[in-house]
Amino acid sequence: xxxxxxxxxxxxxxxxxxxxINCTYTATGYPSLFWYVQYPGEGLQLLLKATKADxxxxxxxxxxxxxKETTSFHLEKGSVQVSDSAVYFCALSENxxxxxxxxxxxxxx
Amino acid sequence: EAQVxxxxxxxxxVTGKKLTVTCSQNxxxxxxxxxxxxxxxxxxxIYYSMNVEVTDKGDVPExxxxxxxxxxxxxxxxxxxxxxxxxxxxxxxxxxDSYSDTQYFGPGTRLTVL
Numbered sequence: 001x002x003x004x005x006x007x008x009x010x011x012x013x014x015x016x017x018x019x020x021i022n023c024t025y026t027a028t029g030y031p032s033l034f035w036y037v038q039y040p041g042e043g044l045q046l047l048l049k050a051t052k053a054d055x056x057x058x059x060x061x062x063x064x065x066x067x068k069e070t071t072s073f074h075l076e077k078g079s080v081q082v083s084d085s086a087v088y089f090c091a092l093s094e095n096x097x098x099x100x101x102x103x104x105x106x107x108x109x
Numbered sequence: 110e111a112q113v114x115x116x117x118x119x120x121x122x123v124t125g126k127k128l129t130v131t132c133s134q135n136x137x138x139x140x141x142x143x144x145x146x147x148x149x150x151x152x153x154x155i156y157y158s159m160n161v162e163v164t165d166k167g168d169v170p171e172x173x174x175x176x177x178x179x180x181x182x183x184x185x186x187x188x189x190x191x192x193x194x195x196x197x198x199x200x201x202x203x204x205x206d207s208y209s210d211t212q213y214f215g216p217g218t219r220l221t222v223l
Contacts (some may be wrong), residue, residue, distance in 0.1 A: 032210055043113075043199055043214035044152075089151065093210045096167070097142065101151035 002027045006090045006100035013080055013107050021075040021103045023064075023090035031094040033057075033066050033073040038087040038102070047075075047088070080107045111136045113215035115200050121221045122190055130185045130218050132200030140205035141183040142167070142212070143175065145196040152199065158183055159205070190222040 007022040025033065032051045036044040048057030053068035062077045073090060085107050090100040113134045122128055134141065142157040144167075154167030158177040172194055174186040183202075187194060197219050201212040 034211070036212075036214075043216045044201075044212075045214065046211050049211060096157070097154065097212060099144075099152040101149060 002031070002092060002094055002096070002098050004090050004092055004098050004100040006088075006103055008101070008103065009087075010104040010106060013105070015082055015107055015109050016079045017107075019075070019077040019080045019084075019105070021088055021090075021105070023073045023075065023100060025071050025073065025090075025092050025098075027071075027092060027094050029094055031092040033064070034091040034093065035062070035064055035073070035075050036089045036091060036099075038089065040086070044089060080105070082107045082109055111213070113200055113202055113213050115198075115215040115218050117218060118216060119219050121223065123223050124191055125189050128187050128190060128220075130187075130198060130200075130220070132183045132185065132215060133181050134183075134200075134202040134213070135181065136202060136204070136213065137180065138202035138204050138213070139180070140203040141177065142201045142203075143173070143183070143185050144199045144201065145169065145194075146199060146217075147196050155185070155198075190220075192222050194220065195222050196220060 003026045034049045035047040037047045038044045048059040050057040050066035056065045064075045087102045087104045089102045116131045143155040144152040153169045156175040158164045200215040203212045
């Protein structure tokens, strides 16, 4: 069945460091792929999405490219800020929605 | 404001005492869903509904019930809660149409079952 695997955390970075959070997926068809972010004490909110192979989703300096050949959707940001501290979830949508286990990011000044 | 609301936000109860967590969305979305979030396990889907009067089991439906009598509401019912249902619960909705399958989440309900 469909599934999402993302790198385990927690991840701690200094401000302005480069961020990569790996995400790979298994799907039978052609899913949409998402990154959601959960700030402390809040629900999840969409960060970015891509609906087909080679699409790049981007928002707030974050980017992820839908790579069908490697079944990956890695999240990247060139220079993280303290305000980026949150839990990040990779997800896919096909017949159902599937989420990864989440990666906690802490950015220290 | 477009939103998904859940009530209550926090609930402490005892084993076996029936409870309902309400969920409502004002975006006219067809699709609604319930998840539980547990440390190390991420989000796991409990139930989902593609439309009014249509509900289906997710990955962890045991011990839960849902109903979808109206498009905007999707309550989660625990008939006889047990301590292993202590968790953080999220309701979500989505248009789930050809233009968008983004999910919109409520703020969460933290449930403790003693």
